[in-house]
Amino acid sequence: MLSFKGMRFPADVILVCIRWYAAYPLSYRHLEEIMDERGVSVDHSTLNRWAIRFLPLIEKLSRKHKRKVGTSWRMDETYIKVKGVWKYLYRAVDKEGKTVDFLLTAQRDMAAAKRFFEKAMRENGVPEKIAMDKSGANKASIDEINGALAVPITVRQVKYLNNIVEQDHRTVKRVTRPMLGFKSFRAAANVLAGVELTHMIRKGQFVIDGAASMSFADQFHALAGHIRPM
Structure with missing residues (x-):
């Protein structure tokens, strides 16, 4: 409490x-x-x-x-303005649209993507599949994580599969837009x-x-x- x-x-x-x-x-x-x-x-x-x-x-x-989420994730990042500069909100949902996890980062690179995936897996377990866009940094981060797994995560870089997480971003953006950026x-x-x-x-x-x-x-x-x- x-x-x-x-x-x-x-x-x-x-x-x-x-x-x-x-x-x-x-x-x-x-x-x-x-x-x-x-x-x-x-x-x-x-x-x-x-x-x-x-x-x-x-x-x-x-x-x-929090209820358990599914093992098929859709991952993407969106933009949030902080002190007039765009930062990156990494987010993932499962195939039913339930939120897996989120992480705000200053950079959009392999290290940031890996931090997000590690946080999401620590809290929700290791997924069987992850769909993402064509970002090389995101794919490289999963490749590195897969190197330590007995059963690797299947990665699908197919744009239409990510429609669900891109639509889900809209709710977050709708609420944050009137905030006029963070200080x-x-x-x-x-x-x-x-x-x-x-x-x-x-x-x-x-x-x-x-x-x-x-x-x-x-x-x-x-x-x-x-x-x-x-």
């Missing part, structure tokens, strides 16, 4: 603010206005600190509740963890007691270890 000890605002206010920010195309100033209309005066800079501090912690807590790499990585988390909740990727009768908001609160007030 997250600790909100020492915070000036109650946990329920903090959680609803960061959930809205990660789930919907809102800026911090939009959220500041929305909360003010509800009688809660909170500055956009405070909302920013909450998101950066708590979203990655909730995403980390959620991993122990630091840390802020970007932490907020993106929350965006990916809320996307996975919508895709039903978590095992939570009573999830069938729980709203999206209730599941977010449950993953944070807090009961949402009625």
Whole structure:
């Protein structure tokens, strides 16, 4: 369970603010206005600190509740602007569209791709197949990983197979576009963890007691270890 000890605002206010920010195309100033209309005066800079501090912690807590993904992955990278410079968000989904994993990197090269694959496999196991684009760096990273495996991963560099992950990028981009770029790499990585988390909740990727009768908001609160007030 997250600790909100020492915070000036109650946990329920903090959680609803960061959930809205990660789930919907809102800026911090939009959220500041929305909360003010509800009688809660909170500055956009405070909302920013909450998101950066708590979203990655909730995403980390959620991993122990995540359902297993399939063994056929589709991997691709998309672009995220940080301090006016494009960075790279590596992502993978399985053939059913469930999120496998994600990683924000400063570079788009073999080392970055290998870090992503190692993280994804550490959390989700080794897949049987991976579909990707024609990137030589991505293929080289898997070739190196395959060198240490008894049963190598089958790689398919066929563009149409990656349509599912390219479409999945759109949800992430739709939420991040109003954010108008991130001021630091840390802020970007932490907020993106929350965006990916809320996307996975919508895709039903978590095992939570009573999830069938729980709203999206209730599941977010449950993953944070807090009961949402009625």
